[in-house]
Amino acid sequence: MNTDTTSAATVRPPAVAEPPPVRMATPADAEGIVRLRSSYVLSQPLSEEWIRRCTVRLAPRLAPAGDARCFVVDAADGSLAACALGLIHPVLPAPECPRGLAARVHVVATRPDLRRRGYARAAVGALLDRLQAEHVTLFELHASAEAAPLYRRLGFSSSSALMRMTLLDEPAAPGVPEHGDDLRGTGPGWMPPEQYAETVPKATCFACLYFTDEDDRPLQLRSVYSPAHPWQLVGGTMDPGERPWQTAVRECAEETGLTVTGPPRLLATVYGLPGDEWPYSTIGCVFDGGRLSPAQIDGIVLNPEEHDEVRVLPLPAWQALMPPRDFARLSTVAQARHTGRAAYFDTWDWETTK
Structure with missing residues (x-):
C-alpha cells in the first residue's frame, strides 16, 4: 500500500478548494x-x-x-x-x-x-x-x-487472524485420478462432481457476429482496452446462464446499438489453447450478422468504454492491421459466409513463451 513516510511537518500541503477529482x-x-x-x-x-x-x-x-x-x-x-x-x-x-x-x-x-x-x-x-x-x-x-x-x-480494524502463504509450482493434489480412472462410480477413482470439476480444463466462452457492408467488406470495431486484439468482431464473453446466440444479440446491442433477430446462422466454431496471458482455453461461436446498409453502419453507436471506431475494409486490407491469428480467423469466417459451410477454427491460441 501507500508507504509515504514524509513528515507532515516538513511538507506544506497545497490549498485544496475542492475534493480531488x-x-x-x-x-x-x-x-x-x-x-x-x-x-x-x-x-x-x-x-x-x-x-x-x-x-x-x-x-x-x-x-x-x-x-x-x-x-x-x-x-x-x-x-x-x-x-x-x-x-x-x-x-x-x-x-x-x-x-x-x-x-x-x-x-x-x-x-x-x-x-x-x-x-x-x-x-x-x-x-x-x-x-x-x-x-x-x-x-x-x-x-x-x-x-x-x-x-x-475509513472503518477498517486490525486482525491478527490474517495470514498469508505463497506456493509456486505446486504438485498435483493427492487423490486426483489418473486419466482413465472411473469418475462416475464409487470405486477408488470416484470423486464428488464438485471436486472432479476442479480437475478438468476450464474455458471461457464468447459469441460474435460477422457483419459486412453490402459489398461483403468485413466490419470490425477498434478496441480501447486490448492491444493484443486491436480490431474485433461485434461480440463478447458469455454471461452466466446465457446461450451463445443470446450473448451475440446482447453484445451487439451493447456495443453498436443494433438489434439482430435471427434466426441464428453459425459461421464458425473457434477454439484456442490457454497461454501465458490467460490460463483458460477459449471457445466461441461466430454467427452471421448479415449485410448492413450505409445508413445502418452510420447509425452504429459505440460504447466508449470498449471501442472507439467502426471500420469497413476489403478483407485483404485487414491483414496489415491485425495479428496473424486474428486475421486468419477473420478470413476463415469470411470464407464460411461465401461457401455457406460452417468452419472449424482451432488455432486461436493464447501466446506462450514456453
Whole structure:
C-alpha cells in the first residue's frame, strides 16, 4: 500500500478548494494502474514484460462485466496521480456478507510528488462506496504501518487472524485420478462432481457476429482496452446462464446499438489453447450478422468504454492491421459466409513463451 513516510511537518500541503477529482477507471487505465503498483507498492519494481502481462490481465477485468473496480486521480501530465483498486470475489454467505460478495483492496498508490493532497483517501472512499453499492459488504486489505491510520479512519480494524502463504509450482493434489480412472462410480477413482470439476480444463466462452457492408467488406470495431486484439468482431464473453446466440444479440446491442433477430446462422466454431496471458482455453461461436446498409453502419453507436471506431475494409486490407491469428480467423469466417459451410477454427491460441 501507500508507504509515504514524509513528515507532515516538513511538507506544506497545497490549498485544496475542492475534493480531488476522482473518476472510475476504465480498461484504458490498466497500464497506468499497473505502473503505480510496480513503482510504489511492490518491494521490487516489475520488468516491462511483467507490466505488459499484468496490463493484459487487468484491462478486461476493469470492463463493466469484470470483477475489478478502481478509482483514479489524473495528474496534470496525463499520467495517473493515484489509484485505489479493489477485486471482488465470491464467498460463502454469512451475516456479515449476506450476498456472498467480498472485496480485497489490492492496490492503493500515490505518486510521491503528489502525496498529502487527499488523493488516496478520496480514491479509497470512492472505491468503497462503489463496492457497497454493488452489495459487497466484506472488505479486506494488507496495510503498511504508515498507511494503517488512514484505513482505520475509513472503518477498517486490525486482525491478527490474517495470514498469508505463497506456493509456486505446486504438485498435483493427492487423490486426483489418473486419466482413465472411473469418475462416475464409487470405486477408488470416484470423486464428488464438485471436486472432479476442479480437475478438468476450464474455458471461457464468447459469441460474435460477422457483419459486412453490402459489398461483403468485413466490419470490425477498434478496441480501447486490448492491444493484443486491436480490431474485433461485434461480440463478447458469455454471461452466466446465457446461450451463445443470446450473448451475440446482447453484445451487439451493447456495443453498436443494433438489434439482430435471427434466426441464428453459425459461421464458425473457434477454439484456442490457454497461454501465458490467460490460463483458460477459449471457445466461441461466430454467427452471421448479415449485410448492413450505409445508413445502418452510420447509425452504429459505440460504447466508449470498449471501442472507439467502426471500420469497413476489403478483407485483404485487414491483414496489415491485425495479428496473424486474428486475421486468419477473420478470413476463415469470411470464407464460411461465401461457401455457406460452417468452419472449424482451432488455432486461436493464447501466446506462450514456453
